Amino acid sequence: MDILHIATAGSVDDGKSTLIGRLLYETQSVTKDRLEAIHQASKRRGVDFLDLSLLTDGLIAEREQGITIDVAHVYFNTNKRKYIIADTPGHFEYTRNMVTGASRVSVSIILIDARNGIVEQTARHYYISALLRIPKVIVCINKMDLVNNSQARFNSIVADFKRLSENIHNADIAQQLHFIPASSLHGHNLTQPAPEFGWYQGPTLLELLETADTNRPRELAPRFQVQMVIRPRLSATHDAQRATELHDYRGYAGRVSSGTFTVGDEIEVLPNSRRSVISHIDKHGQPVQTASAGESVTLRLADDIDISRGCLIVSPSTAPAAQKTIHARMCWLDHTALSPGKTYILQHGVHTTQSKVTQIHGVLDVLTQNVNRNLPTLKLNEIGDVTLRVAQPIFADRYADNTANGSFILIDEWTNNTVGVGFVA
Amino acid sequence: MSQSAFAQFGFPSELEDEAIYILRETAAQFERPAILFSGGKDSIVVTHLAVKAFAPSKLPFPLLHIDTGHNFPETLHYRDELVKRLGLDLIVRYVQDSIDQGRAREESGKYASRNVLQTTTLLDAIEELKFDACIGGARRDEEKARAKERLFSVRNEFGQWNAQRQRPELFHMLNGRIATGENVRVFPISNWTELDVWRYIQQENLPLPSIYFSHQRHVFNRDGLVWADSPYINKSPDEQPYAATIRFRTVGDMTCTAAVNSTASTLDHIIAEISAAEVSERGARIDDKRSEAAMEKRKKDGYF
Numbered sequence: 001m002d003i004l005h006i007a008t009a010g011s012v013d014d015g016k017s018t019l020i021g022r023l024l025y026e027t028q029s030v031t032k033d034r035l036e037a038i039h040q041a042s043k044r045r046g047v048d049f050l051d052l053s054l055l056t057d058g059l060i061a062e063r064e065q066g067i068t069i070d071v072a073h074v075y076f077n078t079n080k081r082k083y084i085i086a087d088t089p090g091h092f093e094y095t096r097n098m099v100t101g102a103s104r105v106s107v108s109i110i111l112i113d114a115r116n117g118i119v120e121q122t123a124r125h126y127y128i129s130a131l132l133r134i135p136k137v138i139v140c141i142n143k144m145d146l147v148n149n150s151q152a153r154f155n156s157i158v159a160d161f162k163r164l165s166e167n168i169h170n171a172d173i174a175q176q177l178h179f180i181p182a183s184s185l186h187g188h189n190l191t192q193p194a195p196e197f198g199w200y201q202g203p204t205l206l207e208l209l210e211t212a213d214t215n216r217p218r219e220l221a222p223r224f225q226v227q228m229v230i231r232p233r234l235s236a237t238h239d240a241q242r243a244t245e246l247h248d249y250r251g252y253a254g255r256v257s258s259g260t261f262t263v264g265d266e267i268e269v270l271p272n273s274r275r276s277v278i279s280h281i282d283k284h285g286q287p288v289q290t291a292s293a294g295e296s297v298t299l300r301l302a303d304d305i306d307i308s309r310g311c312l313i314v315s316p317s318t319a320p321a322a323q324k325t326i327h328a329r330m331c332w333l334d335h336t337a338l339s340p341g342k343t344y345i346l347q348h349g350v351h352t353t354q355s356k357v358t359q360i361h362g363v364l365d366v367l368t369q370n371v372n373r374n375l376p377t378l379k380l381n382e383i384g385d386v387t388l389r390v391a392q393p394i395f396a397d398r399y400a401d402n403t404a405n406g407s408f409i410l411i412d413e414w415t416n417n418t419v420g421v422g423f424v425a
Numbered sequence: 426m427s428q429s430a431f432a433q434f435g436f437p438s439e440l441e442d443e444a445i446y447i448l449r450e451t452a453a454q455f456e457r458p459a460i461l462f463s464g465g466k467d468s469i470v471v472t473h474l475a476v477k478a479f480a481p482s483k484l485p486f487p488l489l490h491i492d493t494g495h496n497f498p499e500t501l502h503y504r505d506e507l508v509k510r511l512g513l514d515l516i517v518r519y520v521q522d523s524i525d526q527g528r529a530r531e532e533s534g535k536y537a538s539r540n541v542l543q544t545t546t547l548l549d550a551i552e553e554l555k556f557d558a559c560i561g562g563a564r565r566d567e568e569k570a571r572a573k574e575r576l577f578s579v580r581n582e583f584g585q586w587n588a589q590r591q592r593p594e595l596f597h598m599l600n601g602r603i604a605t606g607e608n609v610r611v612f613p614i615s616n617w618t619e620l621d622v623w624r625y626i627q628q629e630n631l632p633l634p635s636i637y638f639s640h641q642r643h644v645f646n647r648d649g650l651v652w653a654d655s656p657y658i659n660k661s662p663d664e665q666p667y668a669a670t671i672r673f674r675t676v677g678d679m680t681c682t683a684a685v686n687s688t689a690s691t692l693d694h695i696i697a698e699i700s701a702a703e704v705s706e707r708g709a710r711i712d713d714k715r716s717e718a719a720m721e722k723r724k725k726d727g728y729f
Contacts, residue, residue: 001437031705070588072572073565075618082437084616100593227449232482246481253478255446255597284445285480295438296445296478309453333593347598350450409598416602418592 002214003082007102007134010111011121015142019111019184020074020087021052023206026191029076071101080210094121095381096333098128099421103407107212108134109205114147114181118160120367126161127168127366129175131329131383131423133403136176136212140205144197145183151199154181167369178208218292221318221397222259222267223405225349226252226311230298251282251298252307257349257404259315261299262290268316269307270395275316276301293404310351312395312405320405322393325358327425329399331383334412334419338378338386344419345411346390354391355410361385378420385425399423436624441474444613446597447576448478448560451611452485454601455558458611459516461547462488464500465676466633467562469507470622471613473631475560476511487514489559491547493539494521495657495678503634518550535659538680544727548584551608558601560611566618567706570721576615582606584727619706620699627692639672639690650683674699675706 010016024030042051074085086101088094102108108129112122129137139161147153158179165177181189181197182205188194191206203211230251234243261267265278280300281288291297299313314320332338338357346355362371363384371385378384399406410420448471451458460475462468475484490504508515520539523529528549529542551559565572575591577599592600601609614622626633643654643666652658653673654666657680671684672695685704689695699706 001435003437003439031702033704070573070591072569073616074572075566075616077618077620082618082621096593100595103595104597227446228453230479230482234483249481253449255442282480284441284477294442296442296449298480345602347600349598350453404596407596407598409595409600411600411602416600416604418595418600421593421595 005105006085006107007105008109009125014111014113015184022184027076099331107136109138112141114143117157138178142182144181149196216293217258220258222315223257224313227254251300253298255296258293260292270312274305276303320395324393326388328422330422332378348394348408355388359387396424436628444474445478447613450599457556458486458558459489459556461561462490464504471562490517491543492519493678499634499636520546540681558609565615568720578610623696636673639688644669655679
């Protein structure tokens with residue numbers, strides 16, 4: 001059974017929590033006691049319908065203020081697959097939360113209130129979906145009941161959105177764009193087609209989700225970062241035979257970032273560029289022949305070479321180049337602005353090294369796509385192009401070529417906070 | 426589409442790969458991790474995953490059990506068997522000791538429980554044993570405050586969770602850097618649902634404490650829930666125990682876990698039962714019924 005990761009985003013009050021609540025309700029993922037609790041809470045708040053948005057607002061402050069503050073994770077199943085929604089709030093620290101929530105998803109659902117049409121946040125949502133290269137974007141034009149289910153209104157929003165997406169120019173992205181009308185309060189066109197939209201012949205939201213590609217990068221160049229070296233030290237008094245068997249065991253534990261590794265493959269270990277051959281692949285103590293993107297395994301090699309945490313195992317023919325100077329698009333995630341020249345810890349996968357931002361080339365205005373070239377820093381929720389220097393080289397791919405091996409985070413050495421995320425250019 | 430149809434689908438292997446990745450990051454990034462072991466199915470699954478993550482090495486960290494003194498005897502029996510069978514290190518700290526030392530005060534009244542008290546014992550144990558990462562079996566689907574948790578959840582020296590100041594977790598990169606005195610709670614099975622846990626137990630053929638399966642027990646009714654009769658619960662005269670065929674769907678200690686009427690005696694039966702259930706898992710947790718935000722409040726105080 002596979003898992004589809006989804007991000008949802010919307011502005012305040014465009015019915016995002018209600019939409020998710022509805023999806024859970026209509027796929028029968030909400031149990032009676034939770035529904036009863038929501039029924040009671042709805043009454044206490046003085047609303048005369050089942051306020052399904054209460055399913056996702058978890059924190060006291062969120063319920064008090066009727067808003068969502070932090071990324072929440074929501075789970076449901078259909079008979080096709082398991083779904084995980086990263087539900088991101090529409091206002092507070094918006095870009096930060098959206099980038100975080102959307103960083104590993106295959107589908108982005110952008111909500112638009114049919115009465116308001118495209119608003120500033122819509123452009124941000126779409127831009128971030130494009131920046132993260134999310135393969136499928138579903139634009140859900142919601143609250144259609146409040147515009148008399150008007151086809152003309154739907155078409156005009158679709159036309160506006162298409163102009164917007166052409167403006168946010170990313171011609172090299174093979175991104176699928178879908179538009180659907182919906183009314184999440186009434187459950188129209190989420191899991192069931194709605195007679196109200198007689199003019200709409202396309203799929204329901206759930207049909208789109210059930211057929212979306214889960215996007216595990218098995219076809220890309222093989223990349224495997226070593227998390228730790230496994231060298232069993234068993235006591236000979238406890239089990240002498242097993243201790244002898246495992247005396248020379250040396251395995252490299254990690255998760256395949258992309259591509260496939262097979263026993264017998266020639267590999268190269270970076271940064272030392274030593275070559276060897278995969279002699280065994282162990283998955284949770286059992287031998288397997290191959291391991292693909294996403295799998296946690298332990299590789300063993302034919303030769304004893306010096307390998308430690310953070311080393312990257314690749315195929316010699318498609319090895320990434322060492323980079324000491326990195327050009328990247330960055331999104332800043334911290335209240336304290338980026339300080340050029342200050343040392344940050346750069347974490348690329350599990351590999352860390354000291355780094356400095358040596359230049360800020362420009363800060364992007366997401367709405368106009370204009371680049372402001374004269375800003376000295378990058379502030380919370382801002383996106384800009386930077387150059388970094390690192391103490392030890394990293395072996396990253398371009399984010400456009402390999403999202404798993406093409407991103408990194410920056411950590412503030414003083415606060416230990418994750419303060420930025422970078423997409424290698 | 427009814428939920429019972431979902432029961433026929435397999436366990437998503439991505440969840441196991443992710444959990445093992447998180448456990449390996451924990452071993453690599455921290456000096457003194459420990460698994461918080463309660464004897465419940467979720468901590469049993471986490472322990473099993475950890476054994477796999479480092480195979481053929483021995484599990485590189487101990488299990489820590491915070492013993493409320495009100496455990497089901499079956500759970501303790503299971504714990505000791507498991508530790509022996511897998512050759513694990515077990516550390517136990519007792520809520521009773523915290524009470525005796527005046528660090529915690531026993532609750533009184535009808536709903537007296539040691540569920541809240543165990544936070545004190547846990548925080549003392551973390552300080553005493555200098556654990557910098559405590560691995561737990563909490564899941565985001567269990568409860569709405571838990572839905573906002575990170576995989577690596579940083580806690581201050583009082584163990585407190587600050588929901589509005591959490592570190593963003595991007596792609597698969599986990600940042601476990603902490604200052605002296607802080608610690609991290611690690612949740613490797615965050616993205617699993619209750620059904621995923623049971624499918625995995627079935628796939629891996631994991632033994633479980635017998636109380637998860639249907640059995641005869643003396644119970645009484647309170648607040649619409651079925652409570653196990655035990656010397657640790659203050660019953661009123663009209664709460665008369667009777668024999669019933671029940672099982673436990675979630676296992677805390679005897680004062681905070683309610684039973685469900687059930688004849689499910691195998692994993693297949695349990696999975697079918699949960700798939701069709703109309704009540705959520707934590708619907709049987711007395712500790713969650715204290716208020717709408719009971720879990721968030723406890724988490725802010727250092728609970729898991």
